[in-house]
Amino acid sequence: MLTRIAKAAGFLAYFLITLEMVFMVTPFALYYYSIDRPLLLAPLNVPVLAWLPAFFLPHLSAEIFPNIGNLIVLMALIAFLVGAVQVYYAKFTGRGVVRGGSYKHIRHPQYLFLGLAGLGFLIMWPRFILLLIYINMLWFYYVLARSEEQRMEARFGDAYRELKQQTWMFLPGEPGRLLHHRLFGWIKNDTFGLAVAYVCSLAFATAFAFMLRGLSLRSLSHTTLEAEKTAAISFEPMSESQLREILRSLDGNGDVQSERSDGRWILAQIMQGKHRTIHTVIDAGMTKQRATQLSIIPTGIKMVVSKQKNQVEKAPFGPLPRWQPVLILELNGTHAARTIHCDPTWFSGNPVMPIF
Numbered sequence: 001m002l003t004r005i006a007k008a009a010g011f012l013a014y015f016l017i018t019l020e021m022v023f024m025v026t027p028f029a030l031y032y033y034s035i036d037r038p039l040l041l042a043p044l045n046v047p048v049l050a051w052l053p054a055f056f057l058p059h060l061s062a063e064i065f066p067n068i069g070n071l072i073v074l075m076a077l078i079a080f081l082v083g084a085v086q087v088y089y090a091k092f093t094g095r096g097v098v099r100g101g102s103y104k105h106i107r108h109p110q111y112l113f114l115g116l117a118g119l120g121f122l123i124m125w126p127r128f129i130l131l132l133i134y135i136n137m138l139w140f141y142y143v144l145a146r147s148e149e150q151r152m153e154a155r156f157g158d159a160y161r162e163l164k165q166q167t168w169m170f171l172p173g174e175p176g177r178l179l180h181h182r183l184f185g186w187i188k189n190d191t192f193g194l195a196v197a198y199v200c201s202l203a204f205a206t207a208f209a210f211m212l213r214g215l216s217l218r219s220l221s222h223t224t225l226e227a228e229k230t231a232a233i234s235f236e237p238m239s240e241s242q243l244r245e246i247l248r249s250l251d252g253n254g255d256v257q258s259e260r261s262d263g264r265w266i267l268a269q270i271m272q273g274k275h276r277t278i279h280t281v282i283d284a285g286m287t288k289q290r291a292t293q294l295s296i297i298p299t300g301i302k303m304v305v306s307k308q309k310n311q312v313e314k315a316p317f318g319p320l321p322r323w324q325p326v327l328i329l330e331l332n333g334t335h336a337a338r339t340i341h342c343d344p345t346w347f348s349g350n351p352v353m354p355i356f
Contacts, residue, residue, distance in 0.1 A: 053352040054319030056209040057126035058216050060269070060280050061235040061356045065123055072120030080113035107149070107167045111141040115170075127352075128209055128319070135205050139198055145169060217317055220356050223247070224316060229260070231316035232268040233356055235276065236301070246270065246303070246331070255339050256305060259326050265308040265316050267323050267355065270301060270331075277302045277328060283354055284325050285347035294340060296328065303329040303336070306353065323353045 057065055083102045102109035115138055122134050152160045168174050180197055187193035222233040223243045230250075232243045247268065250256045260266055271277060274296040281304065282291045296302065306323035308316070324347055328340040 051319035052129040053127055055126050055354040056128055056131070056213040056216070057123070058356050059126060059354040060276070060283060061220055069120040069123030072123065073117050076113045076117035076120060080110055080117065083110045083113065105167055105172065107164065107169055108145045111145055112170050115141060128206065131205055131209050132202060135201055213319070216356055222317060229263065230266045230268070232270060234270040236270065236272050238270065249335050253336055255327055255341070259305065259307055265321065267306045267308070267316055269304045269306070269355070272301055274298045277304060280304050281325050281342070284323070290346050294328070296340070297330055301331040303331055305329060317355060323355065
């Protein structure tokens, strides 16, 4: 009888711990799902929201950013797992409030590490829509943390209140609380103050991302030929005059002229080597298997020529135009030595290719 009771109690404890873990990681899981299965198609049908799937940081031209993002994600998830071991070991052994390790100075290190992991993912896939989802995830964790602290005070009383006085909520010095007090401390109603802060955080993050997008574009060589409805951006050091010379050389290329015939914008992305070319077409929706089968010479300058898919008459480097690769040119100087035609059926999934 006692054995059965012990097994039932053990199962219940395991179930509650699992449920708590699921509850803890749910905001992060929803955020990751938004990355893995981006909510890109819906905004494309609403003109005022069509900028949401666009990128605001270099993704194709600066491989260091995805690498930094990968490193942040790896380190943050390892730290999260270490903190989880601390917490659930204390639960199983009945040691009460965890005070050591990552909990020595921070009350919610697991939420902090999940937030850092989310930042890493955002650096890897820096889309406006993911930035807004990330901000919402951070607010979810703030609300969860406040709710958790209320439950901990009710359970552990003065022991947890003493811990709150000795530790920070998320970051040393609690810069978020200080900033909130400085900007919104004049609002007497706490709930309304948090609501105002939430809206302002979304607005500030969006404005800052647009600023980063402008800086990213200015850091790369690019040019536009308005009359020909042709634009070019180079991932390699290249002057605007060199870009224009390459674009002028395409006037005699029958394949490019054929793509221009319907009057839509053409975008030429210039890069070095096979690896970056494959990265570019994969980010445009081509499967990795198909991309790696492309017969591209490993070295030399390549040009991915894409056509605008939608009818937005805007600047080609803005966040609204949508592109799909139609040609891959291998350049010899400023002229195309070889052309690979991209079948539209090769592209599925991602409808918004990053332009830089």
